[in-house]
Amino acid sequence: MTSPIGKPRKVIPIAPVTSAPTLKGEAVSSLYEAQKKIYPRSISGVFARWRWVMVILTQLVFYGLPWLEWGQRQMVLFDLGARRFYIFGLVLYPQDFIYLTALLIISALSLFLFTAVAGRLWCGFACPQTVYTEIFMWIEHKIEGDRSARLRLDSSSWKFEKIWKKTVKQSLWVIFSVWTGFTFVGYFIPIRELGVELLALQGGWQIFWVLFYGFATYGNAGFLREQVCKYMCPYARFQSAMFDKDTLIVTYDEVRGEPRGPRIKTVDYKAKGLGDCIDCTLCVQVCPVGIDIRDGLQYECIGCGLCVDACNNVMDKMNYPRGLIRFSTQNGVAKGWNQSQIFRRVMRPRVLIYSSVLVALCAAMLISLLSRTPLKVDVVRDRAALSRIVAGGKLENIYRLQIMNATEVLQRYRIKARGLDGLEVVSDPEIKIDGAQSRWVAVRLQIPYGSAKPGSHAVEFDIEAIDSDTRLVEKSVFLVPR
Numbered sequence: 140m141t142s143p144i145g146k147p148r149k150v151i152p153i154a155p156v157t158s159a160p161t162l163k164g165e166a167v168s169s170l171y172e173a174q175k176k177i178y179p180r181s182i183s184g185v186f187a188r189w190r191w192v193m194v195i196l197t198q199l200v201f202y203g204l205p206w207l208e209w210g211q212r213q214m215v216l217f218d219l220g221a222r223r224f225y226i227f228g229l230v231l232y233p234q235d236f237i238y239l240t241a242l243l244i245i246s247a248l249s250l251f252l253f254t255a256v257a258g259r260l261w262c263g264f265a266c267p268q269t270v271y272t273e274i275f276m277w278i279e280h281k282i283e284g285d286r287s288a289r290l291r292l293d294s295s296s297w298k299f300e301k302i303w304k305k306t307v308k309q310s311l312w313v314i315f316s317v318w319t320g321f322t323f324v325g326y327f328i329p330i331r332e333l334g335v336e337l338l339a340l341q342g343g344w345q346i347f348w349v350l351f352y353g354f355a356t357y358g359n360a361g362f363l364r365e366q367v368c369k370y371m372c373p374y375a376r377f378q379s380a381m382f383d384k385d386t387l388i389v390t391y392d393e394v395r396g397e398p399r400g401p402r403i404k405t406v407d408y409k410a411k412g413l414g415d416c417i418d419c420t421l422c423v424q425v426c427p428v429g430i431d432i433r434d435g436l437q438y439e440c441i442g443c444g445l446c447v448d449a450c451n452n453v454m455d456k457m458n459y460p461r462g463l464i465r466f467s468t469q470n471g472v473a474k475g476w477n478q479s480q481i482f483r484r485v486m487r488p489r490v491l492i493y494s495s496v497l498v499a500l501c502a503a504m505l506i507s508l509l510s511r512t513p514l515k516v517d518v519v520r521d522r523a524a525l526s527r528i529v530a531g532g533k534l535e536n537i538y539r540l541q542i543m544n545a546t547e548v549l550q551r552y553r554i555k556a557r558g559l560d561g562l563e564v565v566s567d568p569e570i571k572i573d574g575a576q577s578r579w580v581a582v583r584l585q586i587p588y589g590s591a592k593p594g595s596h597a598v599e600f601d602i603e604a605i606d607s608d609t610r611l612v613e614k615s616v617f618l619v620p621r
């Protein structure tokens with residue numbers, strides 16, 4: 140059988156059919172088999188350390204950002220109620236959703252590029268599922284001990300030690316989950332106000348969402364864990380389309396390792412026909428998704444590198460060269476390439492295409508953001524009075540302008556109009572709008588009666604900020620009746 144990633148591997152049934160006895164003693168087939176709990180063993184090494192660096196960095200940003208202020212407001216706030224996103228100095232309105240769309244496309248392309256170059260490093264080091272599972276497992280490890288202690292505890296009867304350890308672990312998990320839910324909701328509701336409301340047990344919806352996201356954190360990181368990666372995450376399924384033989388993956392060097400087998404350190408294992416793998420199964424015991432990398436590349440592998448650390452530690456103890464399991468490429472392993480030969484293949488056509496599109500998109504978004512006018516205007520014609528003759532022999536059209544001040548300070552705007560002889564703004568041409576606010580304004584345009592032919596005439600509204608050089612021109616029409 141060919142794996143989704145292209146390398147032949149063992150056929151492993153996903154859910155073996157099991158039989159269960161009925162009341163009458165007959166056996167019925169069940170298509171469901173309960174997931175076996177995985178007890179990953181702790182390991183130290185380069186990749187284990189990098190995983191923790193990523194946990195700390197990502198969580199410092201996640202938990203810290205909502206508490207930072209920018210002027211009088213939260214630095215990053217997605218205020219859905221007011222339909223405004225505040226990101227550092229930027230205020231984005233619904234009209235700016237093009238930037239969020241561009242951001243999503245850039246994120247997707249970055250993931251494609253990253254996957255083509257470095258496989259599933261995102262999954263193994265930075266994905267929230269991985270990061271939170273790591274934190275939950277750390278709490279579990281601190282309270283219940285390492286793999287063998289946890290196995291012993293789970294198979295023991297419910298005595299005092301088991302009860303207190305499980306109670307403390309679950310309590311810490313719940314507290315951490317609720318705090319995560321609170322922080323997440325704090326990106327959508329000002330976090331300080333949210334905290335005050337929750338402490339006063341006010342705000343039913345706020346409490347609901349905090350508990351909802353807290354429950355999602357607990358469920359995904361405490362209960363489902365690797366099953367999210369294996370069965371729920373779509374990325375694991377379509378990544379094979381982005382892999383090729385020059386993509387960095389975690390590989391087991393079968394030529395060097397096989398035939399595997401136990402031996403004592405001093406024996407000449409090569410004379411006995413053995414490979415470098417001593418079959419200690421440490422690489423399997425540390426694997427957070429419970430696979431054996433020696434079976435070949437599998438879609439379940441999240442590229443966390445813990446089996447690399449485990450095997451390198453074993454190789455050190457045996458005085459064998461490191462790298463029996465290592466980050467390499469399929470071409471690198473098959474052709475025995477060294478690191479520089481592997482890295483030379485990074486700049487291949489698909490990587491260049493992804494990179495060029497990504498750079499072009501980032502540059503376009505940056506230019507657009509830098510040249511963005513902090514003023515938005517929507518012009519709507521007043522449908523109640525299309526055109527009318529008013530005192531003084533003038534013909535009048537009425538419009539409604541929605542003016543949005545996308546800066547964070549009060550602005551004064553002057554409204555002018557042009558496009559017809561004698562066209563003038565007869566309503567108040569000057570208006571004030573507070574920072575990050577919008578206002579509907581009725582604007583009356585008049586021309587001398589008879590100065591324009593009957594029909595529809597293009598006109599332009601020219602809105603300029605009096606205290607800055609911001610200016611915007613919006614088109615509309617002036618109707619002259621027959």
Ligand code: SF4
Nearest residue numbers: 426440441443444446
């Ligand atoms: S096989 Fe290795 S790299 Fe893959 S998930 Fe398991 S421990 Fe991580």
Ligand code: SF4
Nearest residue numbers: 416417419420422450
């Ligand atoms: S850790 Fe290394 S030596 Fe031990 S079983 Fe795995 S591949 Fe073989």
